[in-house]
Amino acid sequence: MNFNSSVFFLFLFIVVLVNWLLPQRSRFWFLAGASLFFIGWHNIESFFAVILFSLFNYFIAKRVSGKRALYISSVSINAAAILLFNFFSESIFGFIFSVSSVSFHVEKFIIALGLSFYSLQNISYLTEVYYKRMRPEKNIFRFTLYNSFFPKIISGPVMFPKEFLPQIDNTVVTKEKLVSGFQRLLLGLLKKMVIADRLAPAVSSIFDHSNEYSGLTTLVASYLFTIQLYFDFSGYTDMALGIGRMLGYELKENFNLPFRSASVSDYWRRWHISLISWFTTYVFYPVAYRLRSLKKMAAVIGLSLTFFVSVIWHGIGITFFAWAICHAIYLSIEVFTKRYRQDLSEKINDKLFKCVGVFIVFNAVCFSNIFFRSDSIGRAFELIKNEFSDFIPGDWLRDFIAPLAVGGHQLDKFNFFSTIILLLVFLLFERKINRISESVSFNVKYVVACILLIMTFGIFDSGTRFIYMQF
Amino acid sequence: MVLFGLEKLYDFALRQNCNLKAAYVQKAKIDADVLIHGPCEPFWMIAPAALDKITGMKSYNLALSHSDFADNYLHLYFYLKNNKAPKYLFYYVTPESMDPQYNVFNTYHFAAFVGDPVVDTVLNECDPAYYKWVRLPFMKYAYYSNKINFEALQGMKHFIAGRKLPHFADGYEPPFEVKWDNHLEEFIDLYPHGYLFEWNALREKYFRKLIELAQQKGTEVWLFESPVLKEALPYQPNRKEIIRKIRQVADDYKINFVQFEGMKIAESREYYMSTLNTNLKGSRIFTDSLGHFIKNLNVNK
Incomplete structure (x- = not known):
């Protein structure tokens, strides 16, 4: 679903309308669902990738504050994800799936939608929590929305957690x-x-x-x-x-x-x-x-x-x-x-x-x-x-x-x-x-x-x- | 409202464009005895003026570059709507014509004629991605705007200038001044062990529809293929098999398929710019041969 495709405009119309009609406190649930639907439409591997990384970073962040070893290893995992998906994926995953009996869409997996962008966001989130500059997010759906928000999932902009997470509770949709x-x-x-x-x-x-x-x-x-x-x-x-x-x-x-x-x-x-x-x-x-x-x-x-x-x-x-x-x-x-x-x-x-x-x-x-x-x-x-x-x-x-x-x-x-x-x-x-x-x-x-x-x-x-x- | 008005303006402008064959043949009384039709090979190869001198009949070249059977079918449909049925239709067909890798359905040729039931049926089948949009105001032109804007402007120019004839009045466009376009070398690089032509069902469907349309109007249909540069043949292992299938289609309609195989030009690049397209020198020789073939055909009748 490209931003300049007809199906996207239909999707957008429905999402904007429903989001506008919903009460403020329910919007993030709906937007997290709509964003996951958008990603799943692209391919199912991207859908699972964003859920997996959201869960991983959400739970790590709860314990990472002040723990250097956990911080370094979790940041390394996010960085490794970028490396693997951007560079090694074709050779390594291609090799693994070619010698195993696992049937997998390697090419689609390689282009897990927006992974390079939300991995950076996750690193900054872990860093902010580790240095105690912010508290870990309590709600998994709010955190998933931070990672998967469909307007920015494809190619950013890369948002710092302090820039995005506080907006979730303060969304106001006006005519202007x-x-x-x-x-x-x-x-x-x-x-x-x-x-x-x-x-x-x-x-x-x-x-x-x-x-x-x-x-x-x-x-x-x-x-x-x-x-x-x-x-x-x-x-x-x-x-x-x-x-x-x-x-x-x-x-x-x-x-x-x-x-x-x-x-x-x-x-x-x-x-x-x-x-x-x-x-x-x-x-x-x-x-x-x-x-x-x-x-x-x-x-x-x-x-x-x-x-x-x-x-x-x-x-x-x-x-x-x-x-x-x-x-x-x-x-x-x-x-x-x-x-x-x-x-x-x-x-x-x-x-x-x-x-x-x-x-x-x-x-x-x-x-x-x-x-x-x-x-x-x-x-x-x-x-x-x-x-x-x-x-x-x-x-x-x-x-x-x-x-x-x-x-x-x-x-x-x-x-x-x-x-x-x-x-x-x-x-x-x-x-x-x-x-x-x-x-x-x-x-x-x-x-x-x-x-x-x-x-x-x-x-x-x-x-x-x-x-x-x-x- | 603005888009609706713009659509009407484009409708008008494109129909005034004499260089747009689909529009021109619906306006002008051509009434040719011999109609040449097909993709780029006959378009750049067969000059009606030269043909007419030999045959003593009036001919018109309806062919268009990069066009497939469905594209040719609609052009023939437009031609027959406004002109008397020709005595002979010489339709160029070659194994490449059956393969979707070669030539295309040029939807934008027909944008101004959306609404005609025949056009709509073909557009829906050959370019459904386009057709689903055409009911929205101006979308039938917006979709291929890169191809259409210029033609609409040119149409307005022709209207204002009162122009009645296209740039190439008899439908033939002389070949480019290209000595050799290196497509064969690129082809061999891509397919060093040869390329197997595909037989496409949609292509066959419109190939048959085109023959049926001409026959319904009482036109005698002749399929023909101009000489293929011999050095390319080893890289086309199933060429003969596809030719056989084309002959079967011809037999189904009791029409002839003429291949000008024995011509000497096929042995030298001197007469070609690519495997199938002859240069000006080769085109003159082939037009001469075809002219004599048609003349003999007509005399014998």
């Missing part, structure tokens, strides 16, 4: 929240269906057949993948936040205009905010604090370790390692050049300094995303090599737009330019659009415009899944 949630949901659909999914065929085609395209085409494709990833993931997040709000919950923002970042550290404060704040809280700060005597090197080591953990979380592919190394290098350079950059910013015009920064950061991020998107490290290097050879071919535009859609060249051009125009208009007015979508009053013009754009330019037939669902 329903309107604002609906408008945010529409924004997410617009981002996903009108921009991300329209860019997807071109990006896939060029990344999968990089040797067939010129340098400029592959360069543009690497830009477009970063934009596609942003619109896909932030579109999902908008939908998750909108749905959460319609159910009375405020989920954490994940993005804050990341393409306007003038430094890579600024970029990481604006991109996948919930995940980064988890890594910062539970990896970077503890490491940097312990190594504080090393001064700048403490930050570099902390950053490197944070990105190493991030790689493990994303799936331990060599391409993710390369992606993480890029960012660790960028951030380390920023640490060592901080004073020099400050001096420079005082000497030149502020706007110019920011523009140059934005340009450099965007290019650096796009470069690293070549590794993030590529199937193999060989393919990534092939793409990079290609970017620097045959850079300006005679007919690059035709070369580039050809894979955007099947059909005559006029159709390709129309689709390409209409997507680019929509994208530019959106990026230009992004702040304003975000503000309108957050409005608690029903904005007829905004809603009609969103629906018309989705209906006339949205991609309905591809059924493209959200990119971050794989993690």
